[in-house]
Amino acid sequence: MAGTQPHIAVLGGGPGGYAAAIRASQLGARVTLIEKDKLGGTCMNRGCIPTKALLQAASYLDQLKKASAYGIRSGKITIDFERMMTHKDRIVGTLVHGVERLVKGNGIRLVKGTGRLLSDHEIEVESSSGKREVIQGDKLILAMGSKASSLSIPGIRSKGVMTSDEALQIEAVPKSLLVIGGGYIGLELATIYSRLGSKVIVVEKMPTIFPGEDEDLCKILTDALNQEGMEILTNTEVKRIDEDGRGELKTTLTSEAKGERVVEKILVATGRVPLVEEAAIGKCGVRFDGRGVSVNGKMESSVPGVYAVGDLAGGLLLAHVAYAEGMAAAENAMGGDSVMDYGVIPRCAYTFPELASVGLSEKNARDLPHDVRIGVFPFRYNGKALVSDEQVGLVKVVADALHGEILGVHVLGPHATELIAEASAIMHLEGTAEEFMSLIHAHPTLSEALGEAASDLIARAIHRPPAK
Amino acid sequence: MARELVMPKLGAEMKTGRIVEWRGEEGEWVEEKEVVVVIETDKITYDVECPASGFLHIVTGVEEEVPVSATIGFLCETKQELETVVSKAEKPETKRPVEPAKEPEEGRTPMPSQPSQSPRPRREIRISPLARKLAQAEGLDMATIEGSGPRGRIKKRDVLRSIESRKEMVSAPPPERVAAVEPGGEKKVKGVIPLRGMRKIIARRLYSSLQQMAQFTDMGEMDVSETVAFRQKLLEQENLIGARISYNAIFVKIAALILKEIPIFNASVVEEEIHLWEQINIGMALALEDGLIVPVIRDAEKKAIVQIQRELEDFIERGRGHRLTPDEISEGTFTISNFGSYGAFFGTPIINPPEVALLGLGVIRQVPAVVENEIVVRWSMNYSLTMDHRVIDGATGGKFIQRMREIVASPHLLGVMW
Numbered sequence: 001m002a003g004t005q006p007h008i009a010v011l012g013g014g015p016g017g018y019a020a021a022i023r024a025s026q027l028g029a030r031v032t033l034i035e036k037d038k039l040g041g042t043c044m045n046r047g048c049i050p051t052k053a054l055l056q057a058a059s060y061l062d063q064l065k066k067a068s069a070y071g072i073r074s075g076k077i078t079i080d081f082e083r084m085m086t087h088k089d090r091i092v093g094t095l096v097h098g099v100e101r102l103v104k105g106n107g108i109r110l111v112k113g114t115g116r117l118l119s120d121h122e123i124e125v126e127s128s129s130g131k132r133e134v135i136q137g138d139k140l141i142l143a144m145g146s147k148a149s150s151l152s153i154p155g156i157r158s159k160g161v162m163t164s165d166e167a168l169q170i171e172a173v174p175k176s177l178l179v180i181g182g183g184y185i186g187l188e189l190a191t192i193y194s195r196l197g198s199k200v201i202v203v204e205k206m207p208t209i210f211p212g213e214d215e216d217l218c219k220i221l222t223d224a225l226n227q228e229g230m231e232i233l234t235n236t237e238v239k240r241i242d243e244d245g246r247g248e249l250k251t252t253l254t255s256e257a258k259g260e261r262v263v264e265k266i267l268v269a270t271g272r273v274p275l276v277e278e279a280a281i282g283k284c285g286v287r288f289d290g291r292g293v294s295v296n297g298k299m300e301s302s303v304p305g306v307y308a309v310g311d312l313a314g315g316l317l318l319a320h321v322a323y324a325e326g327m328a329a330a331e332n333a334m335g336g337d338s339v340m341d342y343g344v345i346p347r348c349a350y351t352f353p354e355l356a357s358v359g360l361s362e363k364n365a366r367d368l369p370h371d372v373r374i375g376v377f378p379f380r381y382n383g384k385a386l387v388s389d390e391q392v393g394l395v396k397v398v399a400d401a402l403h404g405e406i407l408g409v410h411v412l413g414p415h416a417t418e419l420i421a422e423a424s425a426i427m428h429l430e431g432t433a434e435e436f437m438s439l440i441h442a443h444p445t446l447s448e449a450l451g452e453a454a455s456d457l458i459a460r461a462i463h464r465p466p467a468k
Numbered sequence: 469m470a471r472e473l474v475m476p477k478l479g480a481e482m483k484t485g486r487i488v489e490w491r492g493e494e495g496e497w498v499e500e501k502e503v504v505v506v507i508e509t510d511k512i513t514y515d516v517e518c519p520a521s522g523f524l525h526i527v528t529g530v531e532e533e534v535p536v537s538a539t540i541g542f543l544c545e546t547k548q549e550l551e552t553v554v555s556k557a558e559k560p561e562t563k564r565p566v567e568p569a570k571e572p573e574e575g576r577t578p579m580p581s582q583p584s585q586s587p588r589p590r591r592e593i594r595i596s597p598l599a600r601k602l603a604q605a606e607g608l609d610m611a612t613i614e615g616s617g618p619r620g621r622i623k624k625r626d627v628l629r630s631i632e633s634r635k636e637m638v639s640a641p642p643p644e645r646v647a648a649v650e651p652g653g654e655k656k657v658k659g660v661i662p663l664r665g666m667r668k669i670i671a672r673r674l675y676s677s678l679q680q681m682a683q684f685t686d687m688g689e690m691d692v693s694e695t696v697a698f699r700q701k702l703l704e705q706e707n708l709i710g711a712r713i714s715y716n717a718i719f720v721k722i723a724a725l726i727l728k729e730i731p732i733f734n735a736s737v738v739e740e741e742i743h744l745w746e747q748i749n750i751g752m753a754l755a756l757e758d759g760l761i762v763p764v765i766r767d768a769e770k771k772a773i774v775q776i777q778r779e780l781e782d783f784i785e786r787g788r789g790h791r792l793t794p795d796e797i798s799e800g801t802f803t804i805s806n807f808g809s810y811g812a813f814f815g816t817p818i819i820n821p822p823e824v825a826l827l828g829l830g831v832i833r834q835v836p837a838v839v840e841n842e843i844v845v846r847w848s849m850n851y852s853l854t855m856d857h858r859v860i861d862g863a864t865g866g867k868f869i870q871r872m873r874e875i876v877a878s879p880h881l882l883g884v885m886w
Contacts, residue, residue, distance in 0.1 A: 402605075403598060404598075404601070405598050429597075430596030430598035430623060430624055431597050431598070432601060
């Protein structure tokens with residue numbers, strides 16, 4: 001059968017790449033996966049997973065502090081940062097090893113090295129020892145990912161200025177940390193180090209943190225973070241960075257918040273840029289711009305038979321988007337007809353409290369020619385949130401007034417990143433406000449807040465006082 | 469071995485087909501090449517011939533709609549085989565419609581939503597709550613919406629597409645349900661002819677045509693003596709040409725050449741825009757015993773009259789046997805209806821949507837005419853040119869007719885115009 005079995009070469013072993021490789025293999029392809037470093041990509045090695053490991057540590061710390069109110073006495077709480085980092089690395093190692101086993105278990109050939117396109121069906125791989133090999137593929141799937149973007153301001157190369165990669169590898173909790181960028185990456189790392197004791201300042205040039213997310217929720221989150229001791233400066237930019245000679249960094253701010261802040265470390269978290277300049281893809285005619293490789297709905301690039309997925313293809317740089325795109329690309333490379341649907345993609349920020357959303361924000365929904373209804377339910381009326389003493393936040397449901405189409409759901413609060421799955425499911429299956437509010441939620445759970453928010457669309461929530 | 473009968477794919481765009489009529493009975497012996505089942509798409513009805521002789525087992529009932537390639541029946545070589553097939557088919561598993569892909573996880577029971585055993589008049593409607601609300605609000609018949617979700621589940625986008633296509637095609641209420649008999653009258657029903665198959669398609673398309681356009685018809689006559697003489701010569705040289713050239717072929721060519729010169733006749737209204745078509749595809753209305761079909765001569769302006777003639781003959785031959793495919797009756801950009809062939813002088817022909825004009829040809833006959841103050845006998849033909857006034861004005865119609873007069877007066881031009 002070898003003669004008829006298609007060969008698919010995947011360049012990059014992150015979520016997009018390894019999902020593509022596994023799906024292609026499931027569909028009967030012979031697959032070669034090329035990775036220059038460790039499998040798992042940014043997500044597992046430098047992103048989602050290590051940050052969550054540290055956030056879990058920060059969460060335990062918080063729970064230990066709260067535990068006394070529940071009658072649990074513990075001794076003096078101390079932080080063993082080295083151990084925390086080792087534990088994080090162990091979790092990462094376990095997952096990476098798991099992906100290696102998945103790849104192997106699916107009969108995929110893993111080639112370690114840096115790939116470069118020779119043509120629309122050839123990738124030359126150079127291993128770290130300098131050995132070269134040309135991989136032939138009937139179809140190619142490109143998944144080289146992204147890197148942290150930088151800033152061009154004076155002093156950006158100063159010692160102590162970090163990317164998110166480096167912020168996950170530092171040896172001690174900095175006394176003070178200034179984070180440039182109030183998006184997912186910046187605020188998660190800000191949350192970690194703030195909880196571990198750093199004095200954290202977040203600088204965001206837009207009028208709100210998490211630009212594009214629901215403004216009401218962002219405001220509550222900003223207040224909560226400020227209350228924790230973070231300093232959130234919106235409408236503000238860092239103009240320059242100066243080393244003060246005593247190992248500290250002086251930052252000069254412009255716009256709304258003026259003045260200077262002197263900190264030990266600076267984290268630049270202004271986003272990520274697709275690695276379109278890698279692997280000489282342009283030479284083979286693959287079209288791209290600064291936002292990523294141009295692809296059609298089937299993830300195929302301008303060169304037929306060459307697909308691009310994940311961060312490399314731009315759009316939403318999220319691991320779960322990369323998974324979906326990788327699978328779609330593999331299915332299409334194997335002759336299928338999978339068109340990516342970006343209509344329902346949850347977005348999660350693991351701050352304290354967590355912020356998770358799917359669909360349109362209230363503002364974006366109101367910009368459409370829809371009559372929009374809003375249903376809101378604060379967690380302070382939810383029994384389970386009271387039990388765990390996590391009452392900050394609310395659920396907001398944005399629906400079309402005519403048919404009750406759920407346009408967006410926004411959750412700020414405990415386990416928001418898990419709760420959002422219910423909203424995604426309802427939207428994916430095209431349930432309307434009616435189905436949402438008549439769905440029976442177990443009691444006592446946080447998920448009740450979702451049902452109540454949906455019921456609030458027509459002012460039928462039970463556990464909150466009627467609006468005046 | 470029992471042989472499967474499947475829903476044929478008649479055109480690139482065909483996704484599903486509906487059973488109009490089984491010509492063979494359950495369990496009956498049917499002969500190879502005999503028409504065993506009549507199917508329809510939204511465009512066409514089609515007679516399906518037996519690929520082999522055998523005892524017939526019907527899987528898909530009349531009015532049921534199934535995807536292309538789905539099994540609609542079996543042909544069994546022996547009675548015994550028929551029994552085996554029937555008993556197998558009674559188990560629900562074998563009746564499941566064709567699935568696009570494998571189940572993601574093995575060992576899971578499939579969702580309990582399979583159709584029941586006996587053929588039912590309607591397919592089961594799988595529809596999302598949101599899609600249902602939208603369809604209800606728009607008064608759409610959910611059974612007519614093709615679902616793009618898993619197992620044909622109708623989603624919001626399908627309803628929106630359906631609303632769009634209804635805007636283009638049909639305005640409510642469905643034409644076949646409009647004219648109800650008023651109750652309590654003296655009239656008694658003598659017989660009932662179901663409005664289905666080709667009849668239903670004609671009813672829907674032409675009714676919707678009149679609902680959506682501002683149609684007006686320009687009528688007049690023209691001297692076609694030169695063209696009659698031209699054709700006479702072609703008939704005399706039939707052996708040389710290798711075909712008996714009809715007036716239809718000649719007028720297809722003439723119309724195509726005029727459309728090339730006046731492209732507004734070769735257009736469609738798409739939302740708020742008039743789209744001019746690159747191709748000139750002339751449909752020729754073809755009367756059948758039980759209806760009417762309009763096969764399309766593609767790129768007619770580029771074809772020699774003899775080639776057009778051959779294609780028309782092939783269409784007539786296969787059209788009568790209901791053997792035309794949807795592709796052959798799709799993508800017309802202009803239509804000719806030769807009602808002169810049954811002796812009519814004038815007509816008010818209805819445009820074939822989404823086209824914007826149609827040329828009706830009356831009978832060609834000898835008339836007394838005044839030429840240079842003398843009464844002479846000339847050949848004359850009436851025309852009825854229906855146009856969509858949203859797109860074409862009367863004066864533009866006049867240009868079309870003027871050009872047609874010129875060409876029929878100098879038909880030798882047809883040999884050199886391209």
